[in-house]
Amino acid sequence: MAGLAAAEVPAQAREASYNFDLPAGPLTASIARFSQITGLSVGYPGDLPMVMARRVSGTFPAESALRKLLDGTRLRAVKVGPGLYRLERKAKRADVAPAAAPPPAAFAGPDIIVTGQKRQQALSAIPLSVSVMSAIDMGKAGRSLGSRDMSLDMEGLAMTNLGPGRNRQFIRGVADSPFNGQSQATVAVQVDEARVTFNAPDPDLRLIDVDRIEILKGPQGPLYGSGALGGIYHIVTRRPDPTDSEAWVRLSGSAVEHGRPGHGVEAMLNLPLVGDRLAVRAVGYDFLDGGWIDSGGVRKDSNSTHSAGLRLAVRWQPSDRWTLDAGYWMQNIDSRDSQYVTGTDDRLRRQSRIAEPTDNDFRMAHAAITGELGGLELLSATSYVEQRFSYTLDASASAAFFGLTGQARFDDARRYSVLNQEFRLSEGRNSRWVAGASMLRAMTREQGAMTGEDGMSRNVEDLRRVVSEYALFGEGSIRLARGLDATLGMRLFYSLAKDDARADRAEAERLRKSGKWILSPSLALSYTLPGEGLLFLRYARAMRPGGLAPAGMTASGHFDADELGTFDLGYRKSFWDNRLSVSAGAYYTLWDEIQSDYLLRNGLVSTRNAGRGRIVGLEGSADWRMGGGFALSLGGSVQDARLLRSQAGQKLADRRLPVAPEITGRVSLSRHYRIGSWNGQSGLQANYIGDARLSFDDDLDRGMGDYTVMSASSSVERGPWSLAVRIDNLFDVRGDSFAFGNPFSIREAPQYTPLAPRMLTLSLARRW
Template identity: 60%
Template sequence: MTRRVAGTMSPDLILRTLLAGTDLRAVRISATLYRIERIPKARTVRPKLSFPPPPVAPPPGDIVVTAQKRPQILRDVPLSVSVLSFAPLARSRTPSSRDISLDLEGLAMTNMGPGRNRQFIRGVADSPFNGLSQSTVAVQMDEARVTFNAPDPDLRLIDVDRVELLKGPQGPLYGSGALGGIYHIVTRKPDFEGVSGSVRLSGEAVQHGQPGTGAEAIFNLPLVDDRLAVRATGYRFVNGGWISNSGGKRGSNSAETVGVRLGLRWRPADDWTVDAGFALQDINSRDSQYVTASDDTLSRDNAFAEPTDNDFKLWHGTITGAIGALELTSATSYADHGFDYILDASKAADAFGLSGPVRFEDQRHYSVFNQELRLASRGDDHWLVGLSYLQATTRGNAQVMDDSNAAQTVESYDRRVIEYAAFGEGTLRIINQLDLTLGARLFHSIAQDGTGDDPTVNPVRISKTILSPSASLSLDLGGRGLLYLRYARAMRPGGLAPADMAASRQFDADELSTIDLGVRRSSHDGRFSLSASLYHTRWDEIQSDYLLANGLVSTRNAGRGAIIGGEITTDWTIGKGFILSAGGTVQSARLTRAADGVELDDRRLPIAPALAGRVALAKDFILLNDWTGHAAIQANYIGKARLSFDDDLDRNMGNYAVTSANAELSQGDWTLGVRIDNLLDVRGDSFAFGNPFSIRAGSQYTPLRPRTFMLSVARSW
C-alpha cells in the first residue's frame, strides 16, 4: 500500500513518489509505457519524497483538458490553453475568479465587486459597463453553459479539479459569445470508491477594514458499489470590507457568499455514465467599492449605500456512453441568474426631472437553457459532430426615485435569443507528425427585443445565419511538445439597444478573427516546460455598451479594432523542493477606426493592460514528526490600462505591483494554512469606475484590497 499522490507533475515523478519507500521502481520503456520492477539490491535507494506544487499554472505535461468537449492531452491541443490545477483541499485560500486572474496569462477582469465583474481574454474587451450586449467570454461549468450576457457570477472554486482557459475565438464549438474564449470550471465528480470528505474553517483580517470568516465542507458518499455515488459541497464566506461611506462604519463594502453544490453520478452499465447536479450561490454585497478622492483613500461621501444582490442557480445533466466505436454525449443545462443593485443617481437627478438625493434601482433576470447532442470518435482519429439548441432570456426593470419614494421607470426590457446550431471538428494526419484540424459551426440566431411598459411583447425580431470556422496546423515535437498555427473566427448577432434615444436603435452583428502561432515544449524529464504564442486579432463592427448622458447604458457598433500580442509561461522544478513559475503578456489592443470610418490614432480597447507579468517561487519540505510543509511567494505586475475609448471617459488605471505569500503544514488528515495578500499594502487603481451617474462629474477609483491576513484549518477523511 502506498499513500496517494495529488497534484500536477510528470509521470516519472508520479510513479517515483508512489513507489517511495518500497523495493520497486518504474522503468520507462517507451513514451507511454512503464514497467514496474524490483530494484536490484546493489542500487536500493530510498527515493526522495516530493509533494504537490502550489496552485499556479502547471507545466504542459500529461495534463488532460476537456474544454474542447472531449478528453485531450494538453500537449496535443493545437490552440492556446492555460490550465490552473487545484489540490484536493484549497491550500491557503478559496479563490474567486478575480483571484485566479493573477495566475492565468491573458485573463483580465473589471473590479466592480463580487458578482458584478466582466471577464476578458487577450484584449477582446468591448466595454467596462454591465449593459445588455453578449459577453465576449463564455463561462462553462463542466458541460453546462453558465452565462450569455450576464456578468460573471463569481462561482467560488471549492471542490474544483481545475480551471481551463481557452484563448481566442471558440465559435466552432461554442457559438456566439465566445469571441475572446472560454472560462471552463471542471468540478470533482462523485467517487464510487469510498466515503470521504473535508471541512475547512478560515478567518481573515483586512488592514484598514473589517474581519471576515469562512466555512466550507465537502462530502462524498457511494450508494451502490461501483454504480451510484453522490457528492455535496457547502460554503459560507463573509469577506471583510475596506471602503467607508459618509463617515459611517468602517468597511461598508463587506460581502457574504453562501453556496451549495450537489452532484450525482450513476453508472448504469460499464460504458455509460449519467452525471446530474444542482448549484446555488448567493452573493450579497453591502456597498460598492469605489472612491472619488484618489486611489490612496478608502472612503467616499455618498447619500446612501449601493448594495448588490446576485442570486445564481444551475441545474444540469449529462449522459455519456459508447455506441460501438463512437461516444455519445447528451448535455442539458438551465441557469437562472438574478442580478439586482442600487446606485446613487443624485448627480443625474436633473436628467430625470428630479432633485435632491435620487436612488437608481435595477432588477435583472437572466436565464440560459442549453441542450447539446454530439458524437465523437473513441479511437486515434479525433473528430466530433453535434447539434445544439440555446435559448437565453434577459428581463429587466430599472427605476429612479427621490425622497418621496415615487418610482419612475426609466428602462424596461425583454430580450430573447434562440440559437440552432450544427457543428463539428476533426483532425487529419497530413504527413508524419503534422496534423490538420478543421472545425466549423453553422448556426441560426433569432433575437427578439421588446421595451416599454409591457416588456413581454417582442415587436422587434432580428435573425441571422452565421458560419464560424477554424483551422490549425500542428507539428508534434517528438512527444514533448507541439508547434501550432491556428485561425479562427466567431460572431455575435445584433439586437436592439434598450436605452438609446436615437432614431436608429438597432446594432449590427460583429465579427472577430484571430491568427495564433504558438509552441508548447517540455524537457525530457518533465522538470522544465515552456508555452509561448503570438497572436493577431481583427475585430469588425465592435458591439460596445456605452454611457448615455443620463448615466443609463446602451449598446452601439463602435468601429473596428486590432489586437497584437504575445504570451509566455514557464515552469521549472529546480530541485531540492523548489518550483519556479513565471509568465507574462504584452499586447496592443486598439480601436483603429470609428463607426463612421474615421481612422483613429490612440484609442485603446478597455480594461486590457498593455503589459502584465507574474513570478512565483514555491518550496516543499519535510519537518519532524512527519509534518510536511509548503511555502510560496508570488509577485504580479498589472500594467497601464484604459477605462474606455470614449473621449470623456478615456481614463488611466493599473500600473501597480502586488505580492502575496502563503504557507501550510500538514500531518495526516490535518492541514494548517496561513496567507497574506497584498503583502506590502500597495495602493493602486484597479478599476477607474464605480458609478455611471457620477463618473462624468469627477474621477473615480477602485483601490486595491489592503493587506489581508488569513488563517485556516482543515481536516479531511
C-alpha cells in the same frame, strides 16, 4: 501551469515513510500529489490513460504508496533511475520483468488532460492556446479562490473590478466595454458541460472542490457558437467517486488592514450509495469578507460581502458502458455597498448619501448522459441556468435628467436564464474528432427605476430579450505527414433574436425580431516536435448577433452583429525529463463592427457599434522544478489593442481598447519541504498589472492599473490535518484596479477602485 512531477530529493530521504491522504480521483491528479509529497518523478511513455485512482491514506514508504495508488488501474511502476519511475501496463496474465531503463530523453511525465474542446485531449497535443490551473495549484493559495484570483495566475485573462458578482471577463484584449449593458459577453463561462453565461456578468463562482480551470484563448465559435469571441472560461468540477467515501472541512478567518475581519467555512462529502455504481458528492460554503471602504462619513467598512453556496452532484453508472452525471449549484452573493472611492486613489473612503448594495443569486441544474453507441461515444448534455442580479446606485447627480430634484436612487433588477441542450459523438478518449448538434435559448429581463426624495418611483428602463440558437458543429484532425496534423472545425447555426424595449411607461413599445445564419470556421496546422513539444498555427472566427439598444439609442434603435477573426501561433515544449515546461504564443486579431456598451449623458447604459479594432500580442510562461523542492513559475503578456476606425469616423485621442492592460507579468517561487512528520510548502508571488484605460469615450476615459502586488503563503499537513497562512497585498499597495464605480456621477469627479488592502488569512482543514 505547475507540472505533474516534482524535483529529486536525496536518496536517504526517499527511504522514509510519508503521510499520504490522496483522495480518489483522476490518476493524473493523484500522481501529481504523490510527486509533490515524495519528490519522486513518475512518468508514462505517451498519454496517461484516463483512469480513476483509489484513495490512499496513511503512513507508507513511497513505493508502497505508489503500488496502492495504482491498484486496480492495470498499471505498474518500474524504477528506471534515481528518483525516476515509469508507469507501464501490466501483462494480461501476470507481470513481466521490468524493461530496461529508457534514455532520459524518452521519459515523459503524465500529461494534463483537458476537456474544453468537448472531448478528452492531452494538453501537449492540442493546437490551441490553453492555460490550465489544476486543483493542486489552487490548493497552494491556502484559501478559496474566485475568478479574479485566476486572472493573476493565467496569462491573457483580465477582469473588471466592480465587485463580486458584477465583473466582466476578457481574454487577450477582446474587451468591448467595462459597463454591464446588454451586449453579449465576449467570454463564455462553462461549468463542466453546462453553458453558464450569455450576456450576464461573471457569477464569480467559488472554486471549491474543482478539478481544474481551463482558459481556451481565441475565438471558440466552431464549438461554442456566438459570444465566444475572446475564449472560454471552463470550470471542471470533481465528480462523485462511487468507490470510496471521503469528507473534509475547512475553517478560515481573515484580518483586513484598515477594515473588518472576515471568516468562512467550507465542506465536502463524497458518499457511495450502491456498490461501485452510484455516488453523491456535496459541497457547501459560507463566507463573510470584511469591508474596508468608509462611505458617507457614517458607514464604516461598508463594502463587506456575504457569499454562500451549495453544490450537489450525483454519478450513476448502471453499466460499464453508460454513466449519468447530474447536479445542482446555487450561490448567493450579497454586498452591502460599492467598492469605489472618489477624490484620490490613496484613501479608502467616499462621500455617498445612499448605500449601493448588490445581490447576485445563481442557480444551475444540469445532467449529462455518456455511453457507447455503435463503437462511438454518445453524450447528451442538458442544463438550465438562472441568474438574478440587482443593484442600487446613488443617482442624485443625474436627477435633473429624469425630472427629479435632490437625492435620487436608481434600482436595477435583471433576470438572466440560459437553457442549453447538446448531443455529441466522438471516438471517446483522445478522440481525433467530435460532431454534434445543439440548441440554446437565452432570456433576459431588465427593469430599472428611478426614485426621488418624495418616494415616487419612475420606470426608466424595461427590456425583454430572447435569443435562440440552433447549431450543427464538428471538429476533426487528420494526419498530413509524419508529425504534421491539420485540424478543421466548423459550426453552422441560426440565431434568432426577439427584443422589445421602452424607455418609460409613456413611450411606445419598440419591437425587433431578427434572424441570421452564421458560419464559424477554424483551421489549425500543428507539428509535433521531437521529445515533448508542439508548434501550431490556428485561425478561427466567431460572431455575436445584433440586438435592440435598451435606452435612448439613435434613430435606428439597434446595434449590428460583430465578427472577429484571430491568427494564433503557439509553441509548447518540455525539457529535462519534464522538469522545465515552456509555452509561448503570438496572436493577431481583427474585430469588425465592435459592439460596445456605453454611457448616455443621463448615466444609463446603451449599446452601439464602436468601429473596427485590431489586437496584436505576445504571451509566454515557463515552469521549472529546480531541485531541492524548489519550483519557479514565470509568465507575462504584451499586447497592443486599438480601435482602427470609429463607427462615426471621429478622431480619438486614445484609440486603445478598454480594460485589458498592455503589459502583465508574474513570478512565483515555491518550495516543498518536510518538518519532522509534517509536509510543508511555502511560496511567494509577485504580479505586475500594466496601464489600461476605461472607455472609448474621451470625456469618460480614466487611466488605471500600473501597479505591482505581492502575496505570500505557507501550509503544513500531517495525515488528515492541514494548516495554512496567507498574506495578500503584502506591502499594502493602493493601486487603482478599476477606474469606475457609479455611472451617474463618474463625469462629476474622479472615481477609483483601490486594491483590497493587506489581508491575512488563516485556515485549518481536516479530512476523513
